[in-house]
Amino acid sequence: MATGFPVFYSPIYLSDAWWMMFYPVLVPILDHLPHAWTSPWLQIAQIWKIWKIGHQPFEEAGSDTFVLATPNGNMLWTCDNAVIHQLFTLHPKVEQPIALVKFYDLWGPTISSVSGEEWKAHRKAVSAGFGNAMNKIVWEEAQHQTETLVTHWIGKEGSIIPVIRFWTSRLALHVISSGFFDKRLEWDDYGTSKAMPPGHQLNFDEALFTMLARLATIFMTPRALLGRLPGKMFKEAYEGFTEVTKYFQELRAGAAENIKELAGKRNKTILEAIVISAANPEITGKEPLPEESILGNIFFTLLAGHETSGSTMGFIFMLLTLYPEYQKRIQEELDRQLSGRPPSEWTVEKDYQALQRGYLGAVQKEVLYIYNPGSFLMRETVEPVTVVDSKGQSHELPKNTLTLINNAAAARNPAVWKRLQVSSARRAALSDSPALYFNPNRWLGTNDGPDDAGGADKTVPEWHAFGAGGRACPGRAFAQIEMTSVMATLLKDYSLELIVDDKTLRDCHGDRQLAWETTRDNAIKRLYDDIEANISIGLMKELPIRVVQRRT
Numbered sequence: 001m002a003t004g005f006p007v008f009y010s011p012i013y014l015s016d017a018w019w020m021m022f023y024p025v026l027v028p029i030l031d032h033l034p035h036a037w038t039s040p041w042l043q044i045a046q047i048w049k050i051w052k053i054g055h056q057p058f059e060e061a062g063s064d065t066f067v068l069a070t071p072n073g074n075m076l077w078t079c080d081n082a083v084i085h086q087l088f089t090l091h092p093k094v095e096q097p098i099a100l101v102k103f104y105d106l107w108g109p110t111i112s113s114v115s116g117e118e119w120k121a122h123r124k125a126v127s128a129g130f131g132n133a134m135n136k137i138v139w140e141e142a143q144h145q146t147e148t149l150v151t152h153w154i155g156k157e158g159s160i161i162p163v164i165r166f167w168t169s170r171l172a173l174h175v176i177s178s179g180f181f182d183k184r185l186e187w188d189d190y191g192t193s194k195a196m197p198p199g200h201q202l203n204f205d206e207a208l209f210t211m212l213a214r215l216a217t218i219f220m221t222p223r224a225l226l227g228r229l230p231g232k233m234f235k236e237a238y239e240g241f242t243e244v245t246k247y248f249q250e251l252r253a254g255a256a257e258n259i260k261e262l263a264g265k266r267n268k269t270i271l272e273a274i275v276i277s278a279a280n281p282e283i284t285g286k287e288p289l290p291e292e293s294i295l296g297n298i299f300f301t302l303l304a305g306h307e308t309s310g311s312t313m314g315f316i317f318m319l320l321t322l323y324p325e326y327q328k329r330i331q332e333e334l335d336r337q338l339s340g341r342p343p344s345e346w347t348v349e350k351d352y353q354a355l356q357r358g359y360l361g362a363v364q365k366e367v368l369y370i371y372n373p374g375s376f377l378m379r380e381t382v383e384p385v386t387v388v389d390s391k392g393q394s395h396e397l398p399k400n401t402l403t404l405i406n407n408a409a410a411a412r413n414p415a416v417w418k419r420l421q422v423s424s425a426r427r428a429a430l431s432d433s434p435a436l437y438f439n440p441n442r443w444l445g446t447n448d449g450p451d452d453a454g455g456a457d458k459t460v461p462e463w464h465a466f467g468a469g470g471r472a473c474p475g476r477a478f479a480q481i482e483m484t485s486v487m488a489t490l491l492k493d494y495s496l497e498l499i500v501d502d503k504t505l506r507d508c509h510g511d512r513q514l515a516w517e518t519t520r521d522n523a524i525k526r527l528y529d530d531i532e533a534n535i536s537i538g539l540m541k542e543l544p545i546r547v548v549q550r551r552t
Contacts (some may be wrong), residue, residue, distance in 0.1 A: 004395045006066040010041035013072035048533045051376040054412040075225040079409035084392040091470035097380035108292025110300040122218045127474045128277035129270030139348045141178040142485035152187040162542045169310035180270045201244045210240030248295045311373040321496040321545045333358045362440035370434040370467035372407040373536035433528035499544045
């Protein structure tokens with residue numbers, strides 16, 4: 001494949017089942033081979049480590065774009081912003097690699113796994129659920145869920161939050177449950193027994209939590225075996241999948257039976273909007289979308305929103321705890337923007353964009369940049385295309401080239417990532433963690449447009465977080481409005497503090513400032529060392545913080 005990019009030979013293709021099954025045995029063996037034999041393909045073949053390895057494979061390749069030639073096809077990996085932008089925006093010449101995302105089709109084809117005219121029908125049906133009415137619902141529900149979560153933290157958890165990601169994932173799901181299904185989940189319901197709906201073994205929230213927790217098992221296990229294999233994980237996966245299917249079918253059927261009444265409803269849920277749109281040939285352009293695709297699109301959209309928002313909010317709150325100066329700046333901006341108005345008077349129309357332009361929005365963008373929930377994205381050329389790299393050189397990509405957009409490497413590409421000055425000794429001691437270079441200032445003054453560039457630093461693109469072009473995330477506004485409302489509601493009256501344990505204080509001979517700095521450095525290091533990748537990335541281990549009444 002003569003593209004003009006460096007070519008390396010690799011025995012591993014992205015979807016090789018043998019590699020996914022046997023890598024725990026193979027990687028230690030391959031690590032003993034001469035590095036020149038395995039660079040850069042061995043590192044990047046371990047896709048669960050993509051975020052951790054960052055820009056290193058591209059440094060070894062000597063190029064921000066390279067090709068891996070494998071027995072099962074060619075793969076083009078890139079972290080070049082110019083190339084990435086074209087791969088996003090050349091749709092439909094560059095498409096989603098449908099065969100590689102079929103595992104998302106738990107019920108039927110979804111917006112992710114179809115192309116052409118069929119994709120347009122799915123896109124229109126899904127997009128119908130997002131708009132100004134839904135923005136208002138999300139804003140207000142995020143306020144309610146955050147207010148009641150803080151009350152729960154203080155009243156039931158003693159103000160201590162051992163694993164913030166545990167709570168932000170659930171917070172995202174609570175907001176989604178309201179916007180998607182008009183089902184409000186409450187924090188005080190945890191650990192309490194509720195009346196079981198007829199025909200169900202789990203309550204609605206329990207079913208969603210169980211299925212999401214066992215999603216990898218559901219994706220990888222043939223459906224016919226899921227309910228028959230022994231072991232807790234298979235039992236829970238089967239139960240969660242079965243129960244969610246029943247609930248979705250009931251909700252879809254209820255909406256389908258009342259389409260005429262719902263058509264005139266002003267504040268439709270996302271499920272109602274998708275059901276109505278999917279039944280309208282003027283929107284789908286053909287026969288109505290089948291039930292399986294409606295269920296699949298609802299879950300796929302739910303999953304994308306849950307993972308993006310839950311992961312990002314977890315990092316936001318942890319980083320604001322480690323950098324209280326930015327937490328304080330956000331609080332000062334909230335005081336100016338909200339002007340003493342009660343939360344019931346905060347609105348999307350008046351407050352959202354103003355907050356996005358300040359430190360609150362800048363923190364969101366910085367977190368999405370350095371801790372992007374999706375470490376890489378896939379695209380495939382459906383016809384030959386020409387791309388121009390950041391150096392102005394043209395490259396021809398043949399038809400059927402699998403292209404992999406490495407978000408993690410693009411974010412830490414030294415050509416565009418202006419890192420804060422840190423001594424080499426400190427970088428080494430703290431694992432060169434991206435948290436060490438947390439710098440929201442680069443984003444000040446930006447809005448939330450789909451192709452926005454950094455405020456102070458125009459070389460830093462923002463579009464990588466939600467994609468761009470035809471395949472851009474339709475739920476972008478939902479996620480950003482949710483995160484903005486959550487941050488404003490929490491930080492207006494409360495602060496987050498790092499917990500310094502007694503041992504660290506003793507080791508620092510009672511010097512509280514030194515103990516805090518030591519604890520913070522440990523947390524910064526762990527925000528690289530302990531990051532785990534599943535569907536998204538996150539810190540799943542304990543790193544306790546405290547919520548306290550804000551000091552004014």
